[in-house]
């Protein structure tokens with residue numbers, strides 16, 4: 001049993017297919033461009049030089065400033081970051097974000113003479129122990145963010161926030 005295709009149907013299929021082909025060749029690059037940042041893997045920040053050698057890291061937290069190449073959609077920029085870096089009781093190098101987990105003010109190590117060896121947030125008197133854990137009964141409800149660290153060729157590198 002053969003099914004005949006009328007001239008009208010043939011033209012409809014041919015023109016429809018051609019129009020669809022041209023439309024897809026125009027639309028695909030546009031859609032690809034629009035969602036490109038979503039398709040890129042990671043988009044996060046890897047390890048960056050912290051501007052400190054391993055031997056300069058002491059057991060007293062010191063505030064360091066470093067640059068990170070960041071990407072936000074199509075916009076690439078240099079982000080200025082800071083971290084408190086020190087060796088903990090086990091000799092592990094720790095890098096803590098100085099951003100208070102209450103409302104985002106900046107904490108200071110030994111920032112209040114009443115609370116020795118603690119991070120102090122002047123905004124609402126938030127406090128954190130040296131390891132970044134929030135002091136119970138003070139406004140912050142979470143510990144300070146901790147960054148990954150590693151040593152390469154004797155230099156300290158700081159990475160992304162350690163996932164809880």
Ligand code: FES
Nearest residue numbers: 100102103121126
């Ligand atoms: S912002 Fe730090 S205690 Fe409120």
